[in-house]
Structures are given as C-alpha cells and as structure tokens.
Amino acid sequence: MAESNTPDGAWNYCSNSALKRASRQLGKLYEDVLAPSGLKITQYTLLTQIKLGRETPLKILAEAMVMDLSALGHTLKPLQRDGLVELVADEHDRRVKRVRLTEKGNQLWSDTNGLWREAQARFDAAFGKEASENLRRTMDLIASPGFAAAFSGARQNQD
Amino acid sequence: MAESNTPDGAWNYCSNSALKRASRQLGKLYEDVLAPSGLKITQYTLLTQIKLGRETPLKILAEAMVMDLSALGHTLKPLQRDGLVELVADEHDRRVKRVRLTEKGNQLWSDTNGLWREAQARFDAAFGKEASENLRRTMDLIASPGFAAAFSGARQNQD
DNA sequence: GAAATTTACTGGTATATGCCACTATATTTA
DNA sequence: TAAATATAGTGGCATATACCAGTAAATTTC
Numbered sequence: 001m002a003e004s005n006t007p008d009g010a011w012n013y014c015s016n017s018a019l020k021r022a023s024r025q026l027g028k029l030y031e032d033v034l035a036p037s038g039l040k041i042t043q044y045t046l047l048t049q050i051k052l053g054r055e056t057p058l059k060i061l062a063e064a065m066v067m068d069l070s071a072l073g074h075t076l077k078p079l080q081r082d083g084l085v086e087l088v089a090d091e092h093d094r095r096v097k098r099v100r101l102t103e104k105g106n107q108l109w110s111d112t113n114g115l116w117r118e119a120q121a122r123f124d125a126a127f128g129k130e131a132s133e134n135l136r137r138t139m140d141l142i143a144s145p146g147f148a149a150a151f152s153g154a155r156q157n158q159d
Numbered sequence: 160m161a162e163s164n165t166p167d168g169a170w171n172y173c174s175n176s177a178l179k180r181a182s183r184q185l186g187k188l189y190e191d192v193l194a195p196s197g198l199k200i201t202q203y204t205l206l207t208q209i210k211l212g213r214e215t216p217l218k219i220l221a222e223a224m225v226m227d228l229s230a231l232g233h234t235l236k237p238l239q240r241d242g243l244v245e246l247v248a249d250e251h252d253r254r255v256k257r258v259r260l261t262e263k264g265n266q267l268w269s270d271t272n273g274l275w276r277e278a279q280a281r282f283d284a285a286f287g288k289e290a291s292e293n294l295r296r297t298m299d300l301i302a303s304p305g306f307a308a309a310f311s312g313a314r315q316n317q318d
Numbered sequence: 319g320a321a322a323t324t325t326a327c328t329g330g331t332a333t334a335t336g337c338c339a340c341t342a343t344a345t346t347t348a
Numbered sequence: 349t350a351a352a353t354a355t356a357g358t359g360g361c362a363t364a365t366a367c368c369a370g371t372a373a374a375t376t377t378c
Contacts, residue, residue, distance in 0.1 A: 011207050015185070015283075015298075016204070019185055029311070032311075074365070078362085127306075140180075142181040143180040147285060151281050153285075201333080218357085230336055234333075237332080253356095256357070
C-alpha cells in the first residue's frame, strides 16, 4: 500500500461537472433496472415523450428533450431501425416530420413501463420522495429557456 | 397556427431524464463560455482532475470522474493526440498507467481557468450562490457509491 | 411574384460514454 | 511454485450528443 494517490477527491467545485457525474451514475442505475427490456433509459424516455405527444414534430420533440435537433435525429435511428418509431410527413408543411410509436413500439413501451416504475421507486426510496420531487423541479428550472437566458445575461466580466 | 402539439410538456416525472435534460443544457451553457479555449467542458474538467492528482492512475481517475474506465481511456485520446496529457507507466505495478498534464496541457489549463470561473460565476449568479453549493452537495450524494448501494438495495418488488 | 431569408431536417464528423472480449500483470490458492 | 483468480488497461462496437454544411420547403421583402 504505497501513498494512496486516491482522490476520492473529485474536483467538486464545478456545478457542471457535479451534474455530469451524478447524471452518469444515475443513468447507470436506471439503465441496470431497464436492462431486461433491451432499452436504454434515454430510449425509454424518448419513447415516452413520443407516446405522450400526438405525432410530435421532430423540432418540438427536440425542444422537449432539451436536445439538439440533429442529435435527436441520430438518436432516433436505432429506434427506427428496430421498428419502434416511425416518421410521418406533415400534411400541411412538407418540411415537418412527425414521430410516432409503431405497434411494436407501443408494446415495448408498455412492457418496459413497469421497469421504469421500479427504477423510479428505488430512486425515491433512496433519495426521499419529497426530495425527489424538489430535485425534478430544480432540474426543470436549469433546463428551462429562462434559465439559459439568465445565465447568458449574467455577464460577470464586462463585454 | 394549428393545434399546438407543442408540449413544453416535457415528461418530467422521471428523475433520471430530468437530470439528463438539465445536464445537457448546463453543459451547453458552460461549453459556450469555454469555447474560446478550444476545450470542451468535459475536457477542462478532466484536465483539472488530472492536475489536482499527482499522476493519478487511470483507474482512480475514472472513479473520481464517476466514469467507466474504458470511457475514460477513449475520452483521453483527443487530449493525448493534442499533446495535453501523457500516460506514464507505474514503477512498481506494470499494469498501472498514470496520467499527467504536459507543459502544454498545464499552459492551456491556466489559460482556460478564467473562462471556467466566468461560467461558474454566471451559474452562481443565475441560480444563487448558496443554492449552487447545495446543488453540488446533492449531486455529489447521487454520484456517491453509497447512494448507488442504497438504490440497488431498495428493491421495491420482491426478487 | 421573384429574390432573400427563415425554417425543418439530413448527413458528416467529432467527442462522450458504456459494455464486452482480450491481454498483460499481480495476487491468491492449493 | 504451479494453477486459479483478480486487477488495470486496450480495442472494438454501439449509442448519445453537438456543430456545421447542405437541401428543400415555407415565409417575408421589395
């Protein structure tokens, strides 16, 4: 046992990296619970969001996911390939494509829903149900356009 | 203006996806501030963590970053390619590799530090300094091994 | 209404990240 | 100590995610 270089010492003064670390760990925890379904947690989230909207345009879906439009397009690829979602052209605006679940996608979503509930329940149990709600609210705040505006407006140095 | 399918309606009942959305947005905000340096925020975080440790073994670094060892290896590639970090073999255990900043890496880190401070200051201004500290503490909790254990132990259904 | 501009999406490229299989070393067992 | 096992990394493959440069279709200008 030489000199332990071991930083448990994560550099935790950066709010961004703190969020990233937590996000990686939490993602993995949910992922493990969802594993039997074959869906990644991000994919399940995407399917849920698609299911909730009625054939949401990609643009709108990307906004709801707080995700770049092109990133969304790429992320949908495996789901399309596996026949879980499909794109339909908008009737009135030919630039727009709308996404929807296929029969198979709906089925898999239903089959996976219980696993998600299990994961969420575990999180609430470990973190506290009320704290969990507060956390989601806080995260929603940070993810909001208003917060981005406040951040960008908050010049700390002159310009 | 047809029927607005527009879900501002992000599905925000999942703690994981709430965290992911916030993480994406915040990442982008910091990223924009760091842009002039040419470093991504993740890379800056990594350089900082490497700088703080004294030639930390990859394994330990991965743990501090709450990141998979192989993922860390991949993420280091661009930094090695650009001559910012280098790996050195451990003297006593030939399996171990330690990471350190190069001269160039140290220089770039210093040059970028001010940008990070600016980003962090903007976050604190928009979110509140105290809230910011609390948030980091909360994120550290979620990222901790103890939390993972609690989550995994918290079986909600029988096994 | 033709030209300029904006909008929605696609494809290429690059980083971020995880899992698995494999290799090289250590460490532990028998 | 030879065999079994554990540990630290690497490389391949797959998804996640961003930016940029098109492309096509709408909208706005003049």
